[in-house]
Amino acid sequence: MKIGTFLCNCGGSIRNIDWDNLKAFIEEKTAENDNFCVYHESLCSEEGKNYLKEVVGREQPDAIVFGGCTPKTAGYLFEQELKGLNISPYQVTGANLREHVGWVSSDKDSATKKAKAVLLGAHNRAGYQAPVEVQKINISQSAVIIGAGPAGLQAAQDLAEKGHEVHIIDRQPYIGGNAVKLGAFFPSEDCAACQTSTGVRGVHQSSVRRCFYRSGFDLHPKINLYIRSEVENVTGRLGGYNVTIKSQPTYVKMDRCVNCDLCSQACPVEKPDEMNLGLSTRKAIYLPNITCSPTKYVVNRDECPEGCTECVKVCPVNAIDLNERETTTTVTAGGIILATGFQEFDPAIVEEYHYGVPGYENVITQSELARLLALTGPYHGKLQKKNGDPVKRLVIINCVGSRSQNYNIWCSNICCMIGIKHAITIKEKNPEIDVYCCYIDIRAVGANYEEFYNKARDLGIKFIRGRPAEVETDGTNLYVQVEDSQADTMLTLKTDMVALSMSMVPSSGVQKIAELLNVNVDVTGYFKGLYSKFRTSETNQAGIFVAGTAIAPADIPTTITKAAHAASHLDLLLTKGSVEKRFPIAEIDNDRCTLCEICVGACPFGAIDVVPVENPGVKMQVNPLSCLGCGQCVSSCPAACIDIDYYREDQILSQVEGLLYDNGETPDPIIITLACWECAYASTDFIGQGCLTDPEFKYPDNVRILPVQCTGNVSARLIQKTFEKGADGIIVLGCFEDKCHYDSGSKASTIRVHLMKQMLEYSGINPDRLEKETVYTESSNRFVETARKMAKRLEELGKLER
Amino acid sequence: MTLTTELKEEFKDLYDKVKLCYQCGTCAGGCPVFKQYSSFNPRRVMEKLLAGDISAEIFDEQQIWYCTGCYTCSTRCPQGIDICHVINDMKNIAVKIKNAPPGIITEMTAILETGITAAKSTSALRKRDKLELPEIPPPDMTEIQKLMEVTGVIAKLNALKEDAK
Numbered sequence A: 001m002k003i004g005t006f007l008c009n010c011g012g013s014i015r016n017i018d019w020d021n022l023k024a025f026i027e028e029k030t031a032e033n034d035n036f037c038v039y040h041e042s043l044c045s046e047e048g049k050n051y052l053k054e055v056v057g058r059e060q061p062d063a064i065v066f067g068g069c070t071p072k073t074a075g076y077l078f079e080q081e082l083k084g085l086n087i088s089p090y091q092v093t094g095a096n097l098r099e100h101v102g103w104v105s106s107d108k109d110s111a112t113k114k115a116k117a118v119l120l121g122a123h124n125r126a127g128y129q130a131p132v133e134v135q136k137i138n139i140s141q142s143a144v145i146i147g148a149g150p151a152g153l154q155a156a157q158d159l160a161e162k163g164h165e166v167h168i169i170d171r172q173p174y175i176g177g178n179a180v181k182l183g184a185f186f187p188s189e190d191c192a193a194c195q196t197s198t199g200v201r202g203v204h205q206s207s208v209r210r211c212f213y214r215s216g217f218d219l220h221p222k223i224n225l226y227i228r229s230e231v232e233n234v235t236g237r238l239g240g241y242n243v244t245i246k247s248q249p250t251y252v253k254m255d256r257c258v259n260c261d262l263c264s265q266a267c268p269v270e271k272p273d274e275m276n277l278g279l280s281t282r283k284a285i286y287l288p289n290i291t292c293s294p295t296k297y298v299v300n301r302d303e304c305p306e307g308c309t310e311c312v313k314v315c316p317v318n319a320i321d322l323n324e325r326e327t328t329t330t331v332t333a334g335g336i337i338l339a340t341g342f343q344e345f346d347p348a349i350v351e352e353y354h355y356g357v358p359g360y361e362n363v364i365t366q367s368e369l370a371r372l373l374a375l376t377g378p379y380h381g382k383l384q385k386k387n388g389d390p391v392k393r394l395v396i397i398n399c400v401g402s403r404s405q406n407y408n409i410w411c412s413n414i415c416c417m418i419g420i421k422h423a424i425t426i427k428e429k430n431p432e433i434d435v436y437c438c439y440i441d442i443r444a445v446g447a448n449y450e451e452f453y454n455k456a457r458d459l460g461i462k463f464i465r466g467r468p469a470e471v472e473t474d475g476t477n478l479y480v481q482v483e484d485s486q487a488d489t490m491l492t493l494k495t496d497m498v499a500l501s502m503s504m505v506p507s508s509g510v511q512k513i514a515e516l517l518n519v520n521v522d523v524t525g526y527f528k529g530l531y532s533k534f535r536t537s538e539t540n541q542a543g544i545f546v547a548g549t550a551i552a553p554a555d556i557p558t559t560i561t562k563a564a565h566a567a568s569h570l571d572l573l574l575t576k577g578s579v580e581k582r583f584p585i586a587e588i589d590n591d592r593c594t595l596c597e598i599c600v601g602a603c604p605f606g607a608i609d610v611v612p613v614e615n616p617g618v619k620m621q622v623n624p625l626s627c628l629g630c631g632q633c634v635s636s637c638p639a640a641c642i643d644i645d646y647y648r649e650d651q652i653l654s655q656v657e658g659l660l661y662d663n664g665e666t667p668d669p670i671i672i673t674l675a676c677w678e679c680a681y682a683s684t685d686f687i688g689q690g691c692l693t694d695p696e697f698k699y700p701d702n703v704r705i706l707p708v709q710c711t712g713n714v715s716a717r718l719i720q721k722t723f724e725k726g727a728d729g730i731i732v733l734g735c736f737e738d739k740c741h742y743d744s745g746s747k748a749s750t751i752r753v754h755l756m757k758q759m760l761e762y763s764g765i766n767p768d769r770l771e772k773e774t775v776y777t778e779s780s781n782r783f784v785e786t787a788r789k790m791a792k793r794l795e796e797l798g799k800l801e802r
Numbered sequence B: 001m002t003l004t005t006e007l008k009e010e011f012k013d014l015y016d017k018v019k020l021c022y023q024c025g026t027c028a029g030g031c032p033v034f035k036q037y038s039s040f041n042p043r044r045v046m047e048k049l050l051a052g053d054i055s056a057e058i059f060d061e062q063q064i065w066y067c068t069g070c071y072t073c074s075t076r077c078p079q080g081i082d083i084c085h086v087i088n089d090m091k092n093i094a095v096k097i098k099n100a101p102p103g104i105i106t107e108m109t110a111i112l113e114t115g116i117t118a119a120k121s122t123s124a125l126r127k128r129d130k131l132e133l134p135e136i137p138p139p140d141m142t143e144i145q146k147l148m149e150v151t152g153v154i155a156k157l158n159a160l161k162e163d164a165k
């Protein structure tokens, strides 16, 4: 293999290195195979780039070593120049002579020594570099959305308008999710059961918004709606998921039903209406809610008396089929959006408020109050007690189950506003009703929220800063025990009704979906976004997105924004039709695999499948579409039979060997830093920059750095072999554990280093010779401190005796 | 009052136990003492600990001795703070720095000698009767005294008596 070395002095800024000496050294060390080395003052200048192109064109090297600035920037600088010259970026290996050597070192001799080692290390590694095979992945032009609440609807509409086929699934017999039950909406004070209209405003004839029932959502030619349906199974990967949908029958043909209500009038069965807290009744054939969509009747078949066909007899359009069966449909999707929303936390769990206890019938939740206040509700908007008596006083209790170490630690974000909305609705209609709101803190952080809160105060709603300790009853009235903490007084509020602002928790069934799709859920139980700052609507599985309150409690405007975000990101993928994957991924040597399946659990992206084969029954197979090449499987495999090209053990060790080069010149102990290629390596660059102006950033020259993909890639074997090669100390430098670019890599590595230290102790090596450190650039001084400490320690411990 | 290093440590422990308190007042809202006597407010006690108020008054003051140790606050606190236990710790510190109210000596002596702090009132006995509750058995004095011995209460009591002289 012919390797060309390009040395660059970065416009003369790397003054500390004796370049002639360095060039002579590498020429002598790597004299075989027509290898060559050239020097240029400034390779990234126009003239320099031309020189590079000319030399590469003439010499046709199989691999390139670039000794100059950090490979983080050099990589981008030369990508353009190298195009068409038969060299891929993976065949260029960087020797970071600027940020890791010249700018850090204070002394020319020592800098040149270190430069030799760094350059030799890169040269060794370059000897292994081959182009990476590019894989083309086709993307099916369709999407599956689970959940048809405000989030699912927005995403479906956006994608359908873009021209993608959309399959949207909801387990309820209607769309709109929680919003259809809410009645009025804050802060705009209009209906909650309303969504954006399709089409472009000003181009298509559409107002800004429309009720669910007249939105025509279910008629959109690109939208396939599956109500009373759930996802049964999912196979396949990014670009081509096969989703099996199981649908329970509604027994009414959607395309025929004309909403005449004759069936319902004929039905002999009367049941409590769940939509209205059982405070009104419905028939066994009924319309779930008049504001929802599809506005079609459904039958709860298990409620029908044996043999009854009254509804069938009266239906004028022959829409009812009481023998309809459950159906199963399998659809293909390029990507999936999870929009499963939220539900209220079970109020009975917070025992001191006695929800559900006989005698406490007028302790209700905000969702229930919303139904009482809704015109479509059981009392047509009139606020009354369960026994029909009018409500003269209402006490709202906020944060029930939220912000609590005992229940849910999170703030549910909008309960303060829900309480205020209901208080205002009541006060505006019935100023004589006394409304109290007991709170810990009022969080009014959305647009127009503070104004809304002010309005409530204007209307005379009484805000008590205190979380009630108990709700009691004397059989007629309720009594709320609360400290008014601003007045240091104990209040006992006699009241007719208490409304609990319940914590918002994930929908039931999230866990099942998470397992089916291999997506991560947070400690909160909500689906976990890929990262907290951006890519918030992506999950750990490429091609699976999350929208709305399936990720955290939110109001409708935020839900809609999140849904549009998820849809636009999925659209980016679908529109492409196909994508190219151009980085190395894990490869398993199946002959050596012992089928322990440890790797399957170690991969945070579920990329390793156990697939059936004739002999020995199963084998591990890496799915190229899901693998991100992080190497966590590599370090977990006890049989050491997984490797990733470019970060193979022999490749890394070859670089280590170079970095340890001392030619008898360096009697000092040498510390090898295995830095993850993401924030950790960037931090070491940042330190190099910092050294230019602030000596506080300097660390000793016997600390030498090389990149790994992720610290999760660093196996116990790699650590052991790095010691065997001659390292006297090792620092494993990664991202902060909760900020790992590959989910769990840094955390796994911390654990591994901890165990490795114990093993070192057993084998008589001082465990202080190994450290794990975590950084991001703004905290990169942590590395400087660790490096200095380790160097100091090794001064005492000396070189490792082998 | 100046605090010794040891007490500072103990105070730090107390602070660690209450640092999640966000002053919601649930403890006060349920406290049977606060209901009757608004000068004793467990939330305010937490507030002082949070504010790092280790000056004289926090342990000097007699307030904490009003807590009956009923644990209502501890079972309700949304932040999982064991308020009752914290107040107990404070009482112990107060004893250590010799700030226990004199009444505590009388109470401890009463328990040592009779097993109870106050004789049952006739009205209470009548109420029990009406509710058909069984008679309260007399306390087992050997057991009680043994317990007070091994837990070091008697030694503490003697020390308190000595100080009071």
Ligand SMILES: Cc1cc2nc3c(=O)[nH]c(=O)nc-3n(C[C@H](O)[C@H](O)[C@H](O)COP(=O)(O)OP(=O)(O)OC[C@H]3O[C@@H](n4cnc5c(N)ncnc54)[C@H](O)[C@@H]3O)c2cc1C
Residues within 6 Å of the ligand: A146, A147, A148, A149, A150, A151, A152, A169, A170, A171, A172, A175, A176, A177, A178, A179, A182, A184, A185, A186, A187, A192, A229, A230, A231, A339, A340, A341, A342, A343, A344, A366, A367, A368, A370, A414, A418, A421, A507, A508, A509, A510, A513, A547, A548, A549, A550, A554, A555, A556, A557, A559
């Ligand atoms: C009492 C109350 C009042 C509110 N008032 C307001 C207000 O005034 N203004 C405001 O902005 N916000 C308000 N909100 C918040 C609002 O309800 C939410 O922001 C909104 O409903 C979130 O929409 P979503 O689509 O994310 O979830 P959801 O509305 O919860 O919809 C989720 C959908 O997914 C379906 N689903 C769940 N799991 C599955 C599954 N496994 N398979 C199939 N389908 C599934 C559900 O059936 C549901 O239809 C209020 C909330 C409450 C509780």
Ligand code: SF4
Residues within 6 Å of the ligand: A585, A586, A602, A603, A604, A605, A606, A607, A608, A622, A626, A627, A628, A629, A630, A631, A632, A633, A634, A644
């Ligand atoms: S390299 Fe990472 S993403 Fe790929 S299979 Fe291994 S653990 Fe999974």
Ligand code: SF4
Residues within 6 Å of the ligand: A588, A592, A593, A594, A595, A596, A597, A598, A599, A600, A620, A636, A637, A638, A639, A640, A641, A642
């Ligand atoms: S960890 Fe290694 S040996 Fe075990 S199943 Fe995976 S590849 Fe095979």
Ligand code: SF4
Residues within 6 Å of the ligand: B020, B021, B022, B023, B024, B025, B026, B027, B028, B042, B043, B046, B076, B077, B078, B079, B080, B081, B083
């Ligand atoms: S209940 Fe808990 S959080 Fe609330 S004020 Fe009392 S100690 Fe603090």
Ligand code: SF4
Residues within 6 Å of the ligand: B027, B030, B031, B032, B033, B034, B042, B066, B067, B068, B069, B070, B071, B072, B073, B074, B083, B084, B087
């Ligand atoms: S334990 Fe003390 S502070 Fe807590 S509720 Fe009972 S009397 Fe009040």
